[in-house]
Amino acid sequence: MADHVAIIGNGVAGFGAARRLRREAPDLTISLFSDEAHPFYLRSRLKDYLAGDIGHYEMILESRNLYRREGLNLFLQTPVAALDVAHRELVLAAGDRVRYDHLLLAMGCRPSGLPIPGATAAGVFGLRTLDDAEAIRRWMAGRRRAVVLGESMVSLHLAEGLARLGVEVDHLLMGEHFWPEVLTPDASNLVAEIMQRQNIRIRRRVTVEEILKRNGSVCAVRLSGGDVIDCDMVGHGCSFRPCTDLLRDTPVTCDGGVLVNDRLQTAVAGVFAAGDCASFGPDDPATAFYSRRQDAFVQGETAAANILGRNERLTGLARHVRTDLFGLAVAALGQSNASDEDPAVTTVASGHGTTYRRLVFKNDILVGAILAGDVEHAAILGRHIRRGGSRDQLEAGLMAALAEDRPRLEHALHAPCPICTDTVTVPAGTLIGSRFVCRSCSAKLRLIYADGRPAVAPQDDV
Ligand SMILES: Cc1cc2nc3c(=O)[nH]c(=O)nc-3n(C[C@H](O)[C@H](O)[C@H](O)COP(=O)(O)OP(=O)(O)OC[C@H]3O[C@@H](n4cnc5c(N)ncnc54)[C@H](O)[C@@H]3O)c2cc1C
Incomplete structure (x- = not known):
């Protein structure tokens, strides 16, 4: 059995793997290396943080105590710069070397930057980390208008967070539809209708030619037709690519992501990969599709089982994604x-x-x-x-x-949130069984029928 398992990345895949390893191998030494400054959190809640609906405390679901309790060594703000496969060592950016017996690569993916002139101006942001959300909030304090670029789920989360923060948002699409690798045009149109009701202006089939700046900061974007849209920030969730830089000059094979088999093994013995940075080869329809929290979790757990020698296969790449859009x-x-x-x-x-x-x-x-x-x-x-x-x-x-045509609410329901007791308003016409989030405490709630009348209950499958 492995003595020391090193995990690069403390996201869903890395954290999920660490917890399964601990559950099933109490004596193992497990170390998680993260270049971020925070313990585990869910990126899907970044928009709530951006909107100001939850604070730092609510974001960090699993505090440092949990790592201590489970005996997981967590190294924050500790980027891994390279891999010395021959000696089974990680090379940290600070220069130290750490020996491992087994290694899990769970580095996720990150935006590769906007290929637009002016994209390095102050006020251009991607949204991936809690620090990004924090930086956007700080930047927008006292500012009013944002342009959001891109059709991806992350761009939609960014637009929603900004709109809920009270920012005027123009959302620009190069194509016709949102999230086309997942949604049909009809589903995209449904999302667009809801966005427009929340006063987000959507422009389709537009190309941004340049991000204009004044004194080094964003002041507008110029479109290919010549139109100029004034703004104080440009946000995007485009061009996510697996973080594989540290694998340069190693025998770990990459084809965009880290190539793995159905046991999450890479080309190098003892090295596994899971989550958004992993790739299952050109025949995998999900290869070009990142951002699948549930898949990342299952892959992390399966990699953990194989690190422990269980020979567990990933059955059926799910390519399942659940989210909440507006x-x-x-x-x-x-x-x-x-x-x-x-x-x-x-x-x-x-x-x-x-x-x-x-x-x-x-x-x-x-x-x-x-x-x-x-x-x-x-x-x-x-x-x-x-x-x-x-x-x-x-x-x-x-x-x-x-x-089945399930019943809908006849009249708007005003009921106390079962978690924070603040009043929750559910609009008339909402389908019984619908899920939503309490605006005050972000608890995940559900509209139910109890004792013959509509009521609000906590969701059971958060
Ligand atoms: C704003 C936003 C909203 C999202 N909403 C949803 C949603 O609603 N539903 C859903 O299914 N998915 C959602 N996703 C996608 C989901 O968060 C990802 O699929 C999931 O986080 C992937 O997990 P992971 O562990 O593979 O990678 P990540 O969560 O990206 O974690 C990888 C970690 O490794 C770190 N790292 C990378 N390189 C190094 C290095 N060299 N050294 C040390 N650390 C390193 C990274 O900084 C990061 O902290 C969202 C993503 C974003 C950005």
Whole structure:
């Protein structure tokens, strides 16, 4: 058994792996190296932090105490600069060397920068870390207008956080739709409608030619047609790339991400990779698609099992993502946006108000789904997709449930949040079962029927 497992990266994959290692191997020495300054937190909550709805304390879910309690050595602000595979050593940026028996690469990915003139001006930000969110908040204090670039989920989170902070937002897309690697045009349009209701101006098919600055700081963007949009900041969530720089000049093979097999093993014995920095090769449809918290967690846990010699395989790359966009719960599973122009593909789609569903079958096997507004059946659908469930099997149970017209709230509900007791307002027309977040304490809540009347309850599957 390994004596010292080193993990580079303290995100979902690295932290999840460390906890499984500890659960199953109490005597192992486990060290996590992170270039960030904070213990584990969820990046999906950065928009709430940016909006000012939660503070530093609520962001850091797992305080240093947990690392101490579980005997995990956490090295914050400790970037790893290189790898000496021959001697099984990490080379820290500070110059120290650390020996390992097994190594997990869980470095995630980061934006590669905007290829636009003026992109180095003060006031240009990406959103990836808690420090980014903090820097944006500080920058926008006393400033009013922001331009957000990009169609990705991260760009949407950034636009939402800024809008909730009270900033006027122009969201610019080079293409037509949001998050096209996951959403269909209909689902994207639903998100766009909600954004517009929150006063975000959306411009499609535009190219930013230059970020203009005054005294070194952003003052506007110039579009290819000549239009100029005044702004105090430019934000983006574009061009995320796996962090693999430290693997240069090593035998660890990369094809964009770190190449792994279904046991998360790299080309080098004793070295594993998991999460957003891992790649499963050119045949993996998810290779060009980062930002999958659930997949990162499962991969981290599977890598941990294999470090312990369990020979566990990753069964079915899920490519599942759940998020919340402007209060709309979204779950996209598998080949969610597969085109029905493919003769092997059939789809069943429906949409009412702020709910949307799409099931994708390939040769009558469920291969993907999008649920928006009401994501209650996401877990069951996810299991069907992983098992390659047929349409008949699905029809036996779930299709009826999906088609069921669940009741909606007749009148707006004003009820106390079961966590913080502040009043929560749920608009009329909301589907019973819908999930949302308390604006005061960010608790994840659900609209239910209890004792014959609508009520607000905590979500059980945070
Ligand atoms: C704003 C935002 C919102 C998101 N919302 C959602 C969501 O709602 N749903 C969802 O499924 N996914 C979401 N994601 C994506 C999700 O956060 C990622 O899929 C997940 O964090 C990947 O986990 P990871 O452990 O692979 O990498 P990361 O969480 O990126 O962690 C990797 C860590 O390693 C560190 N690191 C990198 N190189 C080094 C080095 N050389 N030395 C030391 N440390 C290093 C990085 O700084 C980072 O801290 C969101 C992402 C962002 C940015």
